[in-house]
Amino acid sequence: xxxxxxxxxxxxxxxxxxxxxxxxxxxxxxxxxxxxxxxxxxxxxxxxxxxxxxxxxxxxxxxxxxxxxxxxxxxxxxxxxxxxxxxxxxxxxxxxxxxxxxxxxxxxxxxxxxxxxxxxxxxxxxxxxxxxxxxxxxxxxxxxxxxxxxxxxxxxxxxxxxxxxxxxxxxxxxxxxxxxxxxxxxxxxxxxxxxxxxxxxxxxxxxxxxxxxxxxxxxxxxxxxxxxxxxxxxxxxxxxxxxxxxxxxxxxxxxxxxxxxxxxxxxxxxxxxxxxxxxxxxxxxxxxxxxxxxxxxxxxxxxxxxxxxxxxxxxxxxxxxxxxxxxxxxxxxxxxxxxxxxxxxxxxxxxxxxxxxxxxxxxxxxxxxxxxxxxxxxxxxxxxxxxxxxxxxxxxxxxxxxxxxxxxxx
Amino acid sequence: xxxxxxxxxxxxxxxxxxxxxxxxxxxxxxxxxxxxxxxxxxxxxxxxxxxxxxxxxxxxxxxxxxxxxxxxxxxxxxxxxxxxxxxxxxxxxxxxxxxxxxxxxxxxxxxxxxxxxxxxxxxxxxxxxxxxxxxxxxxxxxxxxxxxxxxxxxxxxxxxxxxxxxxxxxxxxxxxxxxxxxxxxxxxxxxxxxxxxxxxxxxxxxxxxxxxxxxxxxxxxxxxxxxxxxxxxxxxxxxxxxxxxxxxxxxxxxxxxxxxxxxxxxxxxxxxxxxxxxxxxxxxxxxxxxxxxxxxxxxxxxxxxxxxxxxxxxxxxxxxxxxxxxxxxxxxxxxxxxxxxxxxxxxxxxxxxxxxxxxxxxxxxxxxxxxxxxxxxxxxxxxxxxxxxxxxxxxxxxxxxxxxxxxxxxxxxxxxxxxxxxxxxxxxxxxx
Numbered sequence: 001x002x003x004x005x006x007x008x009x010x011x012x013x014x015x016x017x018x019x020x021x022x023x024x025x026x027x028x029x030x031x032x033x034x035x036x037x038x039x040x041x042x043x044x045x046x047x048x049x050x051x052x053x054x055x056x057x058x059x060x061x062x063x064x065x066x067x068x069x070x071x072x073x074x075x076x077x078x079x080x081x082x083x084x085x086x087x088x089x090x091x092x093x094x095x096x097x098x099x100x101x102x103x104x105x106x107x108x109x110x111x112x113x114x115x116x117x118x119x120x121x122x123x124x125x126x127x128x129x130x131x132x133x134x135x136x137x138x139x140x141x142x143x144x145x146x147x148x149x150x151x152x153x154x155x156x157x158x159x160x161x162x163x164x165x166x167x168x169x170x171x172x173x174x175x176x177x178x179x180x181x182x183x184x185x186x187x188x189x190x191x192x193x194x195x196x197x198x199x200x201x202x203x204x205x206x207x208x209x210x211x212x213x214x215x216x217x218x219x220x221x222x223x224x225x226x227x228x229x230x231x232x233x234x235x236x237x238x239x240x241x242x243x244x245x246x247x248x249x250x251x252x253x254x255x256x257x258x259x260x261x262x263x264x265x266x267x268x269x270x271x272x273x274x275x276x277x278x279x280x281x282x283x284x285x286x287x288x289x290x291x292x293x294x295x296x297x298x299x300x301x302x303x304x305x306x307x308x309x310x311x312x313x314x315x316x317x318x319x320x321x322x323x324x325x326x327x328x329x330x331x332x333x334x335x336x337x338x339x340x341x342x343x344x345x346x347x348x349x350x351x352x353x354x355x356x357x358x359x360x361x362x363x364x365x366x367x368x369x370x371x372x373x374x375x376x377x378x379x380x381x382x383x384x385x386x387x388x389x390x391x392x393x394x395x396x397x398x399x400x401x402x403x404x405x406x407x408x409x410x
Numbered sequence: 411x412x413x414x415x416x417x418x419x420x421x422x423x424x425x426x427x428x429x430x431x432x433x434x435x436x437x438x439x440x441x442x443x444x445x446x447x448x449x450x451x452x453x454x455x456x457x458x459x460x461x462x463x464x465x466x467x468x469x470x471x472x473x474x475x476x477x478x479x480x481x482x483x484x485x486x487x488x489x490x491x492x493x494x495x496x497x498x499x500x501x502x503x504x505x506x507x508x509x510x511x512x513x514x515x516x517x518x519x520x521x522x523x524x525x526x527x528x529x530x531x532x533x534x535x536x537x538x539x540x541x542x543x544x545x546x547x548x549x550x551x552x553x554x555x556x557x558x559x560x561x562x563x564x565x566x567x568x569x570x571x572x573x574x575x576x577x578x579x580x581x582x583x584x585x586x587x588x589x590x591x592x593x594x595x596x597x598x599x600x601x602x603x604x605x606x607x608x609x610x611x612x613x614x615x616x617x618x619x620x621x622x623x624x625x626x627x628x629x630x631x632x633x634x635x636x637x638x639x640x641x642x643x644x645x646x647x648x649x650x651x652x653x654x655x656x657x658x659x660x661x662x663x664x665x666x667x668x669x670x671x672x673x674x675x676x677x678x679x680x681x682x683x684x685x686x687x688x689x690x691x692x693x694x695x696x697x698x699x700x701x702x703x704x705x706x707x708x709x710x711x712x713x714x715x716x717x718x719x720x721x722x723x724x725x726x727x728x729x730x731x732x733x734x735x736x737x738x739x740x741x742x743x744x745x746x747x748x749x750x751x752x753x754x755x756x757x758x759x760x761x762x763x764x765x766x767x768x769x770x771x772x773x774x775x776x777x778x779x780x781x782x783x784x785x786x787x788x789x790x791x792x793x794x795x796x797x798x799x800x801x802x803x804x805x806x807x808x809x810x811x812x813x814x815x816x817x818x819x820x821x822x823x824x825x826x827x828x829x830x831x832x833x834x835x836x837x838x839x840x841x842x
């Protein structure tokens with residue numbers, strides 16, 4: 001007869017630190033912590049010594065000093081007497097501007113190319129495949145330079161528009177494509193309800209938002225009616241009226257007029273000028289990222305199995321409703337996450353602005369300000385902080401969206 | 411009943427007719443076109459538009475390319491020869507060929523060295539890419555980095571030999587002790603390698619590079635497409651192991667190690683490569699010992715490697731997450747420890763799943779090596795925008811140069827992605 005005895009009381013031995021799974025992870029973490037501390041101490045020590053040798057210190061006071069350089073493309077008031085912080089703000093807004101514009105157009109390009117690549121028209125689908133392969137396999141920097149070269153070397157100068165035998169003319173007498181940028185008509189209000197033009201535009205946006213809510217209500221009412229009676233009332237005319245009538249009335253009251261660019265002296269005056277660098281960056285980023293988005297869209301649509309479409313048709317849904325109610329919701333679940341990471345890529349790739357001289361935050365804070373003040377560490381850290389914040393915000397939005405469309409499983 | 415053939419019908423065919431060919435519209439090219447190009451009216455319009463677009467593109471570029479001039483020595487001369495015609499001046503490519511490929515400072519008599527290094531690269535990389543080749547070739551692959559370093563930078567041969575000896579010493583120590591305990595072998599190997607490097611570094615005589623067999627070339631003289639290739643190959647091969655380590659670290663259940671890896675990966679993925687290159691060019695030197703000079707190439711390699719390692723880590727993490735939990739449990743139940751389980755069970759499967767993603771990162775990284783032109787390194791794009799377009803002879807030859815750069819990158823990147831698709835088919839062990 002055997003009796004169970006307690007296991008022998010082990011005394012702690014030093015080799016247990018590495019062989020015993022209870023202690024091993026602690027050992028490794030202690031080693032890692034020690035190495036990390038050592039590395040930080042070593043790098044920090046080097047930094048302090050180097051800074052002392054160069055007679056520098058870490059200080060952000062340069063942000064308050066006048067920048068002393070001009071920025072052509074800007075969304076807020078700025079002149080060369082403004083501070084470096086203001087210059088960085090101008091750059092930040094320019095980054096956001098080009099990123100936003102490029103996200104919108106890249107999505108449009110990508111969706112069109114992705115859908116057409118699945119077309120049963122052989123030549124169109126092959127053309128789209130060529131578009132995707134060419135643009136994905138050539139660096140975006142080269143595309144930016146190519147489009148910038150088209151902007152500056154191929155388009156005519158303002159001089160070509162002058163005189164009786166002008167070699168170039170404005171498109172529709174509204175748009176001027178010159179090597180200094182593209183001039184488009186600018187809308188403005190003759191009798192705005194507010195003194196500042198910004199507030200007037202905010203008002204227009206507010207009215208549009210109101211229309212959006214109203215159409216939502218109309219749709220909800222139609223759905224309710226359909227559930228009661230089985231017949232869905234036609235809402236398209238009501239919706240169109242809600243969208244257009246209020247905003248048209250408002251624009252008429254405020255006296256919307258267009259200021260058309262015109263050649264005055266050596267250059268075009270009036271209208272909105274979109275500089276060559278902005279166009280180059282915007283277009284190159286959209287068409288390059290559009291190729292990636294096209295592949296995401298194609299994968300998303302192909303991920304919805306054919307049986308889904310057939311089942312929906314068998315239920316008697318028309319093809320538009322099949323797309324809206326069955327295919328798109330499932331395809332979007334696959335498309336949206338990579339789409340948002342493409343938006344992230346656009347935001348990060350917009351830093352290539354520095355190659356064509358578009359004053360984004362990398363070119364102002366990380367370029368001219370850095371070179372003028374010599375504050376390399378501070379500038380690069382601020383720059384990284386901005387991009388990191390932007391990335392984290394976009395990732396957060398992605399996670400929220402993912403959680404909302406996730407398959408509701410048990 | 412006399413006439414067998416008598417029947418109530420006026421006519422009955424007694425023999426089979428020969429088979430007619432199908433109608434013209436249901437066969438061959440016509441059928442294909444009806445189905446694929448003109449199946450409906452919108453489709454037909456689309457086809458015509460697409461054909462017109464192709465015609466526009468080809469009619470404007472083809473004469474330009476075929477009429478190109480290859481033998482003049484400046485743009486002015488080329489324009490003279492063209493005499494007002496619109497055609498390409500490809501002579502910029504022939505005249506500046508060496509600058510485009512090697513940069514403008516690499517010694518001309520040493521051009522054979524990078525060429526040989528590229529040729530040997532193809533041999534060294536073959537057993538990695540195509541695993542039907544004899545495994546013995548991997549020995550050459552292991553030697554290749556040191557050989558290539560010696561070929562491209564020149565200088566004393568002792569330096570790469572010492573580096574190689576250090577790696578060999580580390581490998582031997584790992585073989586000896588790694589069987590019992592992975593950790594002991596791993597850290598012992600690293601220490602052994604450092605000891606050999608330190609001893610060897612002390613042994614190399616001062617000024618050994620001066621009369622070396624291959625003249626020494628400083629890093630700042632590297633340039634052109636060679637620089638893109640070197641950065642691409644070095645950073646991809648360094649970042650795969652680092653990426654695996656980061657991915658495993660992120661999966662680890664040790665909070666400290668997991669935290670370090672998560673912060674590193676998310677930080678690097680959150681900032682654009684340009685800012686990291688700024689770090690390399692203006693900031694990193696503050697973190698090295700005051701009297702040391704780490705050259706720009708090495709600093710750029712460090713930053714790009716960190717950048718792509720973070721992306722590769724995320725790809726591999728996806729691969730690890732895609733493995734069924736049963737695989738981990740099966741490895742545990744076999745009594746394998748962590749290192750064995752990873753090496754024998756988990757990583758082979760996870761890496762297989764991640765191959766397309768890794769290749770995507772590699773292609774992206776190779777394209778991103780053009781960004782070094784922003785921090786004034788003269789890679790292919792830097793050469794084109796800097797010395798070549800700024801020269802008086804070739805000021806204004808945009809399309810030939812940019813088209814050439816685009817073509818080079820397209821060929822390499824498209825080749826890599828085709829390889830990845832081949833590999834995916836090859837590695838597909840599941841039955842479909």
